[in-house]
């Protein structure tokens with residue numbers, strides 16, 4: 434199967450209702466994207482699959498849905514106010530802005546770890562190696578300055594008396610600040626986890642590459658709170674479970690790899706990304722981080738509350754360790770779109786097909802009346818029946834072959850043809866997207882058959 438280019442996936446997504454450029458009629462708004470009717474189903478199904486796997490099926494994980502706007506002290510405690518920034522420099526010739534560390538890493542083919550350099554060291558490296566502007570080829574750089582990544586807004590009604598507040602750049606802080614609430618209300622015993630799915634915002638300097646890096650995106654994050662002595666076991670466990678989850682969704686193992694971090698934050702005991710081979714190369718898809726007691730300690734310090742757990746057996750009080758597992762819903766959607774696409778050579782034809790796992794496919798079934806004049810009424814009735822159980826679509830225009838192709842490219846796993854047999858015997862033919870083979874079943878059996886296939 435040939436790999437798809439980013440340009441092709443962007444065009445396909447726009448053409449078939451997966452993803453549109455944000456605010457398109459106003460010539461767009463850079464690096465924002467709107468999910469269309471087909472794409473929203475795909476992304477919602479991916480989020481549902483994650484929630485089912487990591488919250489519903491895990492007796493010791495509790496979900497929350499915390500506010501996006503949090504007390505600004507949260508971001509002081511987390512360190513974001515002081516240091517969540519990127520080193521940026523402007524090309525004075527074409528006025529484009531770049532991340533200095535990215536310029537160095539690209540120029541050295543990843544051999545120089547610029548993240549460990551000071552701004553002065555980066556400036557010297559760029560000058561010594563004569564790194565030119567990737568946009569215009571010029572060599573007239575501004576000084577490197579730190580560029581804040583949090584979007585700032587303000588709260589308050591009296592002009593001149595407004596407080597700065599931030600759009601959250603990560604969802605996990607909503608999990609840390611609710612540690613005591615969740616532990617108390619759920620009578621949770623260590624080890625337990627808090628999870629949530631929600632929007633995050635980052636004023637990235639070099640966003641781009643479609644859904645891969647945007648300024649507004651959704652994260653699926655969980656924090657496992659545990660005793661220090663158990664923490665490495667949970668770290669390894671989440672590395673394994675995170676990989677299993679994305680493989681079960683259909684990402685192939687030869688396009689996935691672990692990337693253990695050599696350079697760790699001062700509080701971290703271990704950190705690892707799982708990378709996926711996107712059309713732009715190997716890039717981070719999700720992260721698993723051993724964060725020690727850092728986050729709860731800092732919130733304890735800044736809020737004055739004791740972020741402790743009292744062991745019910747020993748009565749000992751301590752701050753638990755945290756293992757964090759974090760994955761972007763939009764980035765995972767992009768990986769799944771890239772992986773699922775195939776331009777398949779048939780005997781006398783080619784077809785574009787999305788081989789989504791049926792659990793995440795936008796529509797599970799398409800109802801197709803064979804001849805509109807005779808079968809439309811029954812097909813509409815069948816649509817009503819099927820759509821009570823799962824997302825179903827309906828198409829009555831064009832030849833049956835063309836209608837199959839339209840469903841293939843949006844990844845509908847089952848096409849249901851309504852014909853004379855349906856009127857006379859109550860049976861339908863079900864055509865499988867991947868094998869293109871057909872079977873005949875009664876209407877109720879067809880619903881149960883699809884229900885079984887879309888289980889995750």
Ligand code: GAP
Nearest residue numbers: 603605645646647650718719720759760761764
């Ligand atoms: N709380 C930890 C945290 O936020 P991160 O590595 O910055 O860690 C976690 O982000 C995940 O969120 C990434 O692995 C990626 O999947 C997704 N992500 C981060 N920034 C993103 C962006 N600008 N656009 C899309 N997804 C992003």
